[in-house]
Amino acid sequence: MIKILSSLSKTIHFSFALTILLFLVLFFFNGGFVFDTLFWSSICRFLHVSVAIMWIGLLWYFNFVQIPNMSQIPDEQKPAISKVIAPAALFYFRWAALLTILSGSILALLNGYLYDAMTLSISSGIPKHTVIGIGMWLGVIMAFNVWFIIWPNQKRALGMVECEQEIKTKSARIAMLTSRTNTLLSIPMLFTMVIAQNLY
Numbered sequence: 001m002i003k004i005l006s007s008l009s010k011t012i013h014f015s016f017a018l019t020i021l022l023f024l025v026l027f028f029f030n031g032g033f034v035f036d037t038l039f040w041s042s043i044c045r046f047l048h049v050s051v052a053i054m055w056i057g058l059l060w061y062f063n064f065v066q067i068p069n070m071s072q073i074p075d076e077q078k079p080a081i082s083k084v085i086a087p088a089a090l091f092y093f094r095w096a097a098l099l100t101i102l103s104g105s106i107l108a109l110l111n112g113y114l115y116d117a118m119t120l121s122i123s124s125g126i127p128k129h130t131v132i133g134i135g136m137w138l139g140v141i142m143a144f145n146v147w148f149i150i151w152p153n154q155k156r157a158l159g160m161v162e163c164e165q166e167i168k169t170k171s172a173r174i175a176m177l178t179s180r181t182n183t184l185l186s187i188p189m190l191f192t193m194v195i196a197q198n199l200y
Contacts, residue, residue: 044103060183
């Protein structure tokens, strides 16, 4: 077990193996495999929640841990964050955002409410679709911010793209403020996603 836990890739592979084993056992005791909409919806929901945890977890890491503590890190140690940790975290951050939106849209499509939710259920008036639609729109806005505001500005701020110091400083501020905007939106977004499943 120590060999598995000493390697991240082995840990993840073992975790997936356990998940697949649980999947097979649970579906076997549920009467076997029926590859219907419910089956694919369950798989998609699992993927959606998994990547959403990665996305929001990293968003909160940036805002609750990294940004507030950067001023306490000595200047000679800051390159460890800006050159190694931040670029790696931003890689998972932006792709998790995209996969969250993609998997959530597929999930809504499989369950037959994508259009109704995205139009906030104006035509049908189904409260659940209105609430989840609000969450979906907040998620789309946040993902847009990640890919088209935070990421381009972070590339300049972290020195991944050459630019003048003034532009670098301005880009760092824009990225931080947009990240804070996403943090502001993340709590109501999560609230609507959860409440839509439990209130209606």
